[in-house]
Amino acid sequence: MNRLRRIPVDVWFEPLIIIVIGVGYAIWYNSTTFTTTENASLAWSTLESTIVDHIKLTLVSTVIVVVIAIPLGILLTREAAKWLSPIVVNIANIGQAAPAVGLIVLFTFWLGTGFRTAVLGLVVYAILPILQNTIIGLRQVDQRTIEASRGIGYSSFRTLIQVELPLAVPVILNGVRTALVILVGTATLSTFIGATSLGTLITTGVTLFLPKLLISGAILVGLLAMTIDWLGRLFELVATPRGVA
Numbered sequence: 001m002n003r004l005r006r007i008p009v010d011v012w013f014e015p016l017i018i019i020v021i022g023v024g025y026a027i028w029y030n031s032t033t034f035t036t037t038e039n040a041s042l043a044w045s046t047l048e049s050t051i052v053d054h055i056k057l058t059l060v061s062t063v064i065v066v067v068i069a070i071p072l073g074i075l076l077t078r079e080a081a082k083w084l085s086p087i088v089v090n091i092a093n094i095g096q097a098a099p100a101v102g103l104i105v106l107f108t109f110w111l112g113t114g115f116r117t118a119v120l121g122l123v124v125y126a127i128l129p130i131l132q133n134t135i136i137g138l139r140q141v142d143q144r145t146i147e148a149s150r151g152i153g154y155s156s157f158r159t160l161i162q163v164e165l166p167l168a169v170p171v172i173l174n175g176v177r178t179a180l181v182i183l184v185g186t187a188t189l190s191t192f193i194g195a196t197s198l199g200t201l202i203t204t205g206v207t208l209f210l211p212k213l214l215i216s217g218a219i220l221v222g223l224l225a226m227t228i229d230w231l232g233r234l235f236e237l238v239a240t241p242r243g244v245a
Helices: 009-031 036-042 044-076 079-097 100-111 115-139 143-151 156-193 199-207 211-239
Strands: none
Touching (some): 009 211, 036 044, 036 211, 044 079, 044 211, 079 115, 115 156, 143 156, 156 199
16 A cells, blocks of 8 residues: 555546546447448457457467566676677667668568467567667666665675565566557557467558448457556556665
């Protein structure tokens, strides 16, 4: 409860906006007449499966990015590997600078179409925010604090786990939240290589000139991105150790 009291009031306004947009879409959805094609895509059984596939694609990509980027970021802040940091960050930056569609399509030549290829493309595209924030978060820890922990007998590993990482948590989690939002939006492009996502509604709407499908896809992606951003921000605030926020 004490941690919840630390959450700024403005954080509680975002879910209200999400609810208003969601209710507005639900009212529009239930009061609109759809064509046969639109009904096939927007029937709840199909729509539910599409949303679940989109979330699955986003979460799997996020887990892989976190597992790679955070340990790599920690490694690159250690004295022996600091010289590699600019090289690795620049390589990760290439992944984000490249057009997402082109990146995903390029991987199809190697792995073919489908879920696995889409995940790989998304991982490469979203690794930079978490990697960069992990490095920045650890580097901004006061060197005197680290020296003090070593002075009382902490090993370098214990100092990392009990001192450096807790102090870097807010910056690292901010990177994770940023990556999640990027992945929610970019996952729509997976439809071009045969992986089901909410992008299927958007591309079908554009291809067949069905504005209702296009609007539905855009609104649902927006709602999902806003919801994940809010949950990430909430978790970020609650997980931040006392005295750091």
